Amino acid sequence: MMRRRYVTAFIDWNSQKFNARNGSRREDVDENSAKAIKRQIKDTLDYVSDALVRLLNDIEKKADKFSVEMRIYYGWHEGLTATLTRKCLEEMIKDREVPNSKSNLSFDWSNPFGDVLLDALDRRKHPKARIHLPNTLRRDSTNGIPREKMVDTALACDLLSQTRMFQDYIKIIMVEDDDVIPAAFVSEKWNSGEGKTVIARKRERDGNFLRLDGLVKRI
DSSP: OOOEEEEEEEEEHHHHHHHHTTTSOSSOOOTTOHHHHHHHHHHHHHHHHHHHHHHHHHHOTTOSEEEEEEEEESOOEETTEEOHHHHHHHHHHHTTOSOSEETTEEEEOSSOBTTSOTTSOGGGSOTTTOOSOOOOEEEOTTTOOEEEOSHHHHHHHHHHHHHHHOTTSEEEEEOSSSTTHHHHHHHHHHOOTTOEEEEEESSOOOOSSSOOTTTEEEO
16 A cells, blocks of 8 residues: 655745755846746755655655645745745746656645744734735845845744644754754654654754754755
8 A cells, every 4th residue: 555644844035045045045046027036046946855855765764755834934025025036936826837756756836825824813814915924025225225125024924833733743954053953843743643743954064062863964
């Protein structure tokens, strides 16, 4: 009998964009060009899906199939205005230009955007944008540089709510910084049965203080 495992992938988009171009700025993406943004999205999703194939088949060798719910965290809106990246990814999902399957993984794109929380009241959604977290991309008042707000905490909240509801799922957290580690520690404890929590990183981090053995996997 075929053995299927259910997975939620929590993806920090900024870090995976960086990883997908091998840590270099070999090309500057035109933030106003839909064509350039779509190429960047495709490259990043190719990297992410390949990494998930390798990682899941390494940590769960007895599974025949993996069903992966994709959750992506980023500064999706400046105020109530969707960024071009948000618009392009929505269009690509609608047109099925994102990975549907790869190797023995199938990908679920039914609820991919982290500005709609997995376990928050509907009445907390903005009545126009219909999301819980507008204005996750804000311009610095001094230099105008856009900065993300509430993105890391949104990922952490979703990780915990998903673990509470589905304790036997595999939770893959694709991030490069340490902000999610407290939530990952709690998620790890809340797991039951075959549930697993894994932080997937490309780069080494300082392990002198945090006890991360068995929790972090290199990709």
